[in-house]
Amino acid sequence: MKKQLHVISHTHWDFEWYFSAHESLIQLIYHLEEVMDALEKGEVDNYYLDGQLSIVEDYLSACPQHKERFCHLVESGKLKIGPWYSQTDQLIISGESIIRNLQLGIRLGESLGSCEMLGYVPDSFGQSMDMPKIYNGVGIDKTVFWRGLSTDVYPHREGQWQSEDGSHVLFYNIKDGYYVGGQLIYSDNAISLTNQVEKDCLSHHVALPLGGDQRFVDRNVKERIALFNQKLADANIDSQLIESSYDALFASLAEQDLPMDTLSGEMIDGQVSKIHRSIYSSRADHKRLNDMLERRITLELEPLMALATRYGIGYQPELINNLWRTMTRNHAHDSAGGCNTDKTNKIIVERFEQVDQTSSAARDYLVRKLADSQPELDNGTRLTLFNTLPVSREQVQDITLSTKSPQFTLSTLAGENVAFDVTAQTQHYNGSIQRNPEDNDPNGYYYQTDIAVQYALPALGFTSLVIQEVAEKDALVLPTVLGKHIENDRYRIDYQNGELNLTDKQTGQHWPQAFTLRDGGDDGDTYDYSPPENDWVITLSFSHAECTTQSGQCKQQMTLKGTWLLPENLEARAQGFRDTVCEYTVNVTLTNDEQPLQIDVTIDNQADDHRLQLVINSPIKAKESIADTPFGFARRPLFQAQLADWRERGWKEEPCGIYPMINYANLHDEQTSLTVFAQGIKEYEVLIESAEQPSGTLALTLFRGVGWLGKPDLLRRPGIASGQQFKYIPTPDSQMKGHQHITLGLHIEPSFSPATAVQQWQTWSVNTPYYQSQTLNQFTNTLKYFVMHPLDTAVKDDDSLFALDAPQLVCSSVQFDNNAICVRLFNPSEYSIENTGTLTVEHATIKHAAETNLLLDTLNTLVVDGNVIQLGDFSAKQIRTIKITLD
Template structure:
């Protein structure tokens, strides 16, 4: 019996790469003419348009007259589109970003006649362990991908892939790449091509994808299929689709595997791409947090007050972000001109999302029944009550003030006061009115705000001086949990609860980097610098709510790779490291700002754990991953023919944790996406702050021998990727009694999600851009509304937003535990409400109920649950 070869005619349309999206759009406008003509004239049977809608979305903005033509081809099953908006990265973007990406893609595709109901990601740099449950959540039970499967896990091309909650998809692993079918078009070695694609195939159904990057339609496809069929006795080639291929598979004896796939045993995986273009990754992280944890919930709060929920605005912002989360875009392995466009999209998304939060908080604040000058409102956009020390700025006429809540004084800590002129600006400062001025006070405030609500404070101006923080000369700060000291240029931490001292607790490592925007590679000759904090200027501030240690200094580093060989120290890097301790918190806040003036180097933040480690733990889009500190194949990867060195450099979303029975250390980040455990006993957590490199791809790297990644035929310089500019890094460190992954994400949300605030005042019209605009209050009074409140028992809150159909609210939670099912979590509702469980797509899973309390029930390890309220 002949083996059937399913020829999948497709294109892989990189959204952008060494070319810009604008440049490839020109190709697309003509490419789609060829595709549609070929399908309509029956020159080809079926065509897969790379599984993403972003390119069609942009095409139809310019050519809306082609929409009906595309619809006819989609509904007839000839043109296959979706399910993604862009082909996402799976490892360093938030789970809700992945959900929104599919949500956008599916919604657009359904308007055009339907979507490819397969998780199709042919070129993402690794497969995240949560993808099976995400796919199942959208009603998908199949996936197609290329990179990352370890050949020591399975060498099969088809297998079942599961998540820890029991979700499972049937996977087809295109081990030779989505372009392997070029051999059908350009080579007459039919038998050789068949040998390649059947290696590891567990059944007599084979896949041959014919396509490539921005590839044209192969008009001679049928001619080449006929030629091969005439030469082959044991194989039959047919024009096909992945749906047909999956339907033809006998799945009886297929293997079952689980986990993430980030191995270089078969394909390049670029395990250090997570630190390329850190500036972009920081922006992505910030905008994700604002959208998920602030803007979407705030729009629900505003809708409750009669302000329309702007789904179109959210979609616009999510589209910008999704474009930047396509695999190349997220990785940063692009030309400088492309990265500039990516940065512009980040800036646009940042301004839109920030301004939307600003508009809504102002509209709500100014629409209350009683609005008084110097009212100060703080908003909690998370569905649980939060007690938090928050940094805010107020503008008042007086240099001194109190804060009151319900008639009682509340504590605050003054950080700084700035005097600003309130009159018209003049060319000469002496011509300005000296009697027109106001003060801007930056303060810390200790406040508790109910779930999805706001509190109203009053600023009372007065004449007596404020209680101020103390600037002291010692080099130590402390609270109930820690004492942090600078001792002979080293940062020392004392854990008061455990009575343990960590010497050289925080340090910086700088090494050369002869790699490219895909991968770190150590130079042939290098000098690694362990940087301390000697010869510095120290500022210590001690207040009732927070103590801060600020260290200003300079490091001397070689200018470039050549200087590292000679040992010459030619460049000065200025830095400021700030460490802060809140009065009753075991969370250490860190903020490092550097002026990078050095080329071709990697800088890492080192945190000493004082324990030997064999495993590390990090959060994933909807769960937790446990990783071995050292790859068991590290010493044999070359003789085994692996594509890259399996260095234990790993991706992270928000934190990395190490723990044993006595100690539990977590390092959190806001935009830092890469870590490694280093040291003789792997006692040190190394976060890669950034890599500074000058080429998109380089050949013959120590960690990645052979041809260059990217374009193997041309060096593409990327001087902007050297990041010669000011860089800011925000991180946190926590020592705790025990390891609980749900508590770690709760701590992360508590620390990084700020409380938006608004002050009623007209002195300073430039607190935000929108403050200068006039704004009508609502035609009715804003009153506090009760909203759903989540009480989570070892679960994590993921999102709350309006459902896509506009008929309800969707609340999503998940269990981050690897092995433990949990129960006991509830959602308190303000009144009896109709609700039911839905999947990630929003499809109903259970019969509706009406209650004023939702018991979420048993949640399996890693399971996602979404509740829709009407």
Template sequence: MKKKVHVIHHTHWDLEWYFTSNESFVQLSYHLDEVMTALENNEISYYLLDGQMSLLDEYLQSFPEQKARIKKLVQSQKLWIGPWYTQTDELIVSGESIIRNLTLGMALAEDLGSYMNIGYLPDSFGQSKDMPKIYKGLGIDRTVFWRGLPKEKTGDREFYWQAEDGSKVLTSNIKDGYFVGVGLIYSDQAQDLMSQIEDGAVGQNLVLPVGGDQRYVDFNLRDRIDFYNQQLSDYELKESNYDDLFSELEKEDLDTIEGEFISGSVSKIHRSIYSSRYDHKYLNDKLERRMIYQVEPLLLMAEKLGIANKQGLVDRIWKLLAKNHAHDSAGGCNSDKTNRVIRERFVEADQLSYSIVDYLTRKISESQEKVCHNQLSLFNTLPLEVTKTVKVQVSTEFENIQLRDSENKVVAFDLIKRVKEYSGEIRREESEKDPNKYYYIHELAMEVTIPSLSLVNYQVSENKNVVEVIAIDQQDYIENDNYQLSFIAGQIQLLDKKTKKIYHNILSFEDGGDEGDTYDYSPAHDDRVFDLTLDDSQIRTFCGEQYQEMLLTGFWKLPKDLNARAEGECNQKQAYELKVTLKKGSQQVECHLVIDNKVMDHRMRAVINLPFENRYSYTDTPFGTVRREVEDSHLKDWQEIGWREEPTSIYPMLKWVNAHDSNNSWTIFAKGIKEYQLTGEEYRQLSLTLFRSVGFLGRPDLLRRPGVASGNAFKYIPTPDSQLLEKLTFKFAINLEHDYNPAQIGKAYLDYALSLPFYQNQGLNLFTTTLKYFVSNTLKEEISIPENINLKAPELVFSSLRKNKLYGGWDLRVYNPSFEVVKGENVILSPRDLFYEFVDLKGIALTERQKNGKIDLGDFRAGQIKTVHFID
């Protein structure tokens, strides 16, 4: 019986890489003419347009007259498109972003007839263990990928891939890359190619993807298929598509495997790309948090008050982010000109998303009943009550202020800073300014409690009885209810007040050479690693009742470049500013580091010194958690057994990383830092990669990745921008608990990472936000903020609250991050009865619609995601 060889004619169209998306678009505009003509003239039977809709989205903006032509080819199942908007990175992009990426792509493809209902990611640098449940939640039960599958997990190319919640997808793992099939076009060694793709194949159906990066149409495809069929007696090649391939694979008896696939055993996965172009990763993290935790829920609050929902604006922002989530774009392994375009997209998304929050908080605040001058409104955009210490700014004509709540009670706060500003027309000479047009900007820290999806108001007035003093102190410690943090002999010491334990030198820093590239860290061939102490730091403390901070400033002496490092010459000062803060009631030691980077080709890490040894690390994934070994069993022999890169235990993280034993659980939260490694004796150090500074897109013969350069193997492409010679900001926090509980860690992360929007009704300072300068009408009818839904789910993690595009109404999503079944009462409470139903990740109903004021979420399997659709 002959084996069937499914020849898949395709192109892999990187959105951008060493070229920009604009440059490749010119080729795309002509390439699609060739594709459509070839399909219409029956020169080829099928063509796969790389599974991502951003290409057609851009194309049809310029050539809308081609829509009907494309639609006809899609509907006839000749041209295969979707389901992605862009082929996402799976390891450092949030789960909600992955869902937005897919739903955007699906909607665009459906408008053109249909989408390929396959999770097609032929080049992403590793596969998240959560992808099966994401795919199944969106109605996808088949997937194709190439990179990351460990040899030791399976040698099969076809299998069922299962998530811990039981979600299972049929998988085809591409043998030797999406470009392996070009051998059909260029090589007459038919049996050699068949032996290559047959390696690991389970049944009688083999896949031969014929295509490559931005590859043209192979008009001689049928001639080459005929040639091969004449040469082979045991194989039959035919033009095919992945839909037909999977219909055959479903008949096979296949194994089921679980877990993430981030092994370099058979393909490069660039297990340190997570720290390339840190500046981009920081921006992306900030924007994901703002979109998911502020913009989308705030739109719900506004819509309930009669303010139109601008879903098109939200989709525009998500498209910008999705373009930056493509695997090369997210990784940062691009030319400088491409990375500048990526950064500009982040800036555009930042301005749009910030302005949505700006506009809506002002509109809601100024339209409230009995709104007063100098009223300060603070918003909670989460569907659960929030109590936390926040920092806000208010502007007043008087120097000393007081705050009163809605019951006219005086509210305590700490005055952190006061600045005198001028509100009149600017003049060259100070003497020409009107002395009556000065005002004060006060930075305050205050503890607030705000109900779910609501706001609280405070009245700012003059305090005529007390002169506020900024509590700057010269003591060498700060403290709150949980911790005392001291600076002793150049080290930061932590006292845990609950356990009475003292931890010495909890935080230090490390700098080593990096002779890698934008794909991979690799130590310098002649390296020197420096332990960076805080010995010579200048210290300043602020000690309020609500908020305390310790500011350490100084500089480290480092080698300016690789030559100086090889010589051991520390010839460059690297200035730093480390601010460590403790807030009232908080479990987090918040760290804010600013570095003015003037050093090239190096890697800098923050080192948290743990009081216990470790064999595993624990971190969050898009919709769950994962346990990883701190040392790979093949760390010593990886080259001998033919692995493609060193299996160093450098790992990706999204929001947090944890290490724990039976008595201690230490979690590090981060904003934009995406890489960690457990290091040191007995792995008692948790090292966060702050950033890497490198000067080439690809380099050959790295110590951690021998052989040809990744990316473009034929040319050195300098990337001086990727040296990041600029001021860089890093934000992370240390959280200590007795027990490891991933759901509680998820809630603590929200407490750390969520900032609460605020607005002051005043006319002195027109530059508190950009839009404050514009005039704005209030709503025609004054509003009061109604009670909203309240999530009560102690063992679940809140994921998102967003508009349901199919039915109207809103979708609230939660998930179980643990490996255990969650039972007990997990509910959504409403002050009035709601119509609700459970829906999938696409928003399609899974249950009958019900009505109640208490929505029982039910039991959750390990790692399970649930989404509730409700209409108020």
């Protein structure tokens, strides 16, 4: 049968890169004028606009006069758009962010006439193992991608890709890149092009994508196809080119009974294309910001908005959508990776700052509105504590209070005393400011006190405590100093001879030099880490640190302060010079609850071209590593077999042991499991002595500093430069000069439980908002200064919207949609679970409950018993969304 080469006209439109989105918009405006003109004249049958809608939104905002023309071409099927809002990264972006990206894209595409239901990711730096179930969840059953799949894993271009829950998509792997069809325009060698794209194909229907980065529409495509077909006929080659689309290609594939195997797992191999398996630490400051904002929107603000609807405070869907539009623009693969020019990275930070200010103001407004609508207390003032997770929490939290007196007590509404630690106290002035502070009104002073307190919080709700100021003779108890160790019921940390040693009091294990820092050179670029030829890896010592400790009833903390000498740059490192002073502070915190041991590292980085890692030295003998994925976890080898001869095999990039993570990484053996949680760290590796030996040494990349967007011939990535291969583009901001602050958590247990890991990460990393009823400090947040009406109906002293009792499930989001609460749950384990638990609505009657897809469209009705929903069975790593309408 004659082979059909489907010529698919498209463009790949990087949202931003070595140019900004503002600059690219100008090209886009004139580009789309040419595309629409070519489609209307029949010069091109159809055209795929890169599968992302953010650029369409920008175009129609700049050229609203062409909306009707644009939509007509979409409705006719000639101009193909969607389903993404932006071409997202899949490996370091949260699962909820990926879902919201598709929600925004599909809804926008449908509003403009039609949306291509194709998982189209032609340039993302790897494919997450969770994508088939995410695709299926929004109604997508086919995908096209380029990077990440090696022939060692799967030798063909077509196949079925399956998630553990049974979801699957038909995939097509464009191994030669989305730009391979350019040869149809620029070369007359029809035989060479045909042989290239037909290689490894099972089907006689073959994709020939014709496009490129910000590439113009090829208006002579019909003539070139005719020319190539003539050349193939003259050479008696049994192939022909046809002008086509991905829809037509997949329809043709579906008609054949191809001997396709089923593929599962992630695709992060750099055999046929660069995968940039160390981009996860480029611009680490961006990764930390993104992580913080993903947590705030999905696990604080959205649940809080849903809770507020109970009291008549209207949900603001467009406010939420605008936050996600801004966030997902930063999730485009280049933007998320940080492989951009400095001017583009500044715009990325500006978008993060916009989301930061808007989301924090919305959260603070709702917390205050609810708390200020609670009844005034007869004795003392109210402190309202909120919990935005659907499970109860009883953990130590840090709170700042404002009081007229330096002494006060905390109690329940019933008068029971609540213990707390004072960690700091300062005096402030709230009168009219004077040029000379000596002229201040002596009665205008008050105290701000930082406390640590442990108190039970209801599931997705709030509770109240009472603050009572007392006479100065009842002085507050300050934390005691222990010396050079801290401990709680679980761990003991000792600072001895410049080393931090850990004792696990539960097992009796002693971990000498449990935490060290490792600094090495980085001769790479913003795409990849690469060691210099003359590297000098330095283990940073705490031997000259100033060590202080504090121990209270709730929290214990050890602080190490000092300086490290680092090589100024690669030249100094090669010569063995440590000539640059970098100040550091390391805080190790233990709390009297079930929370992880916390490590905070702050360093004033003044050195160039280096990588700083926190190394955890455990006695574990792990044979693999584990890290979380958008909705589950991946098992990864300590040593990838191709590492031995990747250059001889012609791989584009070294298949090293550097891997992505979203929130945690784990090592375990039969006796012990170590899970390290992060707030924005996205890269880890397991340090090994040989390919055959197990290891318990886990290194997390805190940050790396490099000065170039693309360099050629790296040790880990030979050949042409990544990115812009014709020009060295300096990126001095990517050297990460200045203060870098990184937070990690550590938990040791007998065995690894994926549900427990995610639940622990959530309770540790998701803030617990609070509000103190007081007028002393009008600047606890930006909006506090402005007056606010309380609600017409008083808010209760405590409340809970609903409670999740399903220990083996994780709640990834609580949304409010069309007057219903939407709760997304998933099973992160590799095994199916029967009778997973219940979801119980508090103080309300469930009118209707249903299960929905990821677009929140109803799939089936659920049986409700009073105010309780039985969640039933979950397949391995399955995602389900429950939609609840209250009476």
